[in-house]
Amino acid sequence: MLFSYGDCMTATLDITPLRSLVAIAGAGGFHRAAMTLHLTQSAVSQHVRRLEQATGRQLVERSGRQTRFTPDGDQLLRSARRILAAHDDAVRLFESPDSRTLTIGASEHAAEMLLPEISGALREALPSTGFRFRLDRTAHVERALEDGVADLIVLAELATPAPAERSRLRLRWFAAQDFRAPTDGPLPVIAFDEPCMLRRPTFDTLSAAGREHELVVEVSNLSGGYSAARAGLGVILLPHIGRAPEGLVERTELPQPPEVRMSVRTAPATPASAVRAVTRAVRQAMQG
Missing domain, CATH: 3.40.190.10 (Periplasmic binding protein-like II)
Structure with a gap:
């Protein structure tokens, strides 16, 4: 058990640190997580320390550039993904069309390779649009698109026999x-x-x-x-x-x-400029 019921009654798990924790898992470390979230690495580290203070448990072990989640960290990571999904769904209910934030989903394997590039391409193509990233297992990311929770998803999929693709x-x-x-x-x-x-x-x-x-x-x-x-x-x-x-x-x-191939899928209402930016970023990363 992660922490006792009594501990839960006094601990507060804020959304921002939880988002950093999920980004660390998806990006494979603190440095790339910071790039994805457009934060400093020290800020991401501070978020993890806040979660460790709130839970009273060590969540992440670091050795040089290597990062490993402890058993307690893995358990909180699973809960964090559910919490963020519920939080982001609630936020979407009350967004006006003019202030809409696009939700970009990515499987862990795609995120580890491409998320900094995708994030940069989107902010360059749509500087006035907000973006929220959702990192999860492939099946869950696909379901998010089907349920209308994600606007665009990037997945690593097994490639079928076909002419060579740049992706x-x-x-x-x-x-x-x-x-x-x-x-x-x-x-x-x-x-x-x-x-x-x-x-x-x-x-x-x-x-x-x-x-x-x-x-x-x-x-x-x-x-x-x-x-x-x-x-x-x-x-x-x-x-x-x-x-x-x-x-x-x-x-x-x-x-x-x-x-495998990197697949970009979109919801019907996703802006074409966002689709082009992500597709271009994926292809450039694959060629590089």
Whole structure:
């Protein structure tokens, strides 16, 4: 249990720090979360300290540039997402057309790679429009668009066989630099729990190649996946652009996984300028 009922009666969890906590999980660390929220890194750190003071628990562990949620942090993260969803839904009910804030949803994998670029592109294209970002599991982000809660969403999806697209990238295996795959036993695998589009290709790729494997760690968010991999517990399959995540190296000797594509979906009333800005930002990031 995160904290006792009596503690809850005296603790106040403000929206702004909760939004920073969710951004840290989605962006994979304090620095990128600060870029996404257009805050300083010290402000994001202060938000986490406020939450830790309110709950009386350590929520996030930091070692250099590496960030890991504690079990209490993971539990609060799940609650924070529900709280922010309810809060943002309530705000939308009372917004006038002239003061409308666009809600941009993104899966964790898309957010980790693209959110700073998307945020900058939107603010440049629509400087007088407010934006709110909603980071969650792919299935939840899709539901937000269907329910009219999100105006535009960006997802990492498995690519179907088709001519080359500029928004495609291949999945890559990562592990700690000192990780050594066993030569006489199954390959230890870190995987995301359901629902996650990476879970099936993780196991299917290894099975198709005849590589014996076993699930050793199951994680619910990207931060947990990074932490498990950096600890040398196994290999993890991720979509990634550019350099390997901090503390990890690509394992190119493993079977080649399928490609994914970055998909942009929109609600009918979403401004065309916002759609163009996000689509352009995604393509430029993929090419870079």
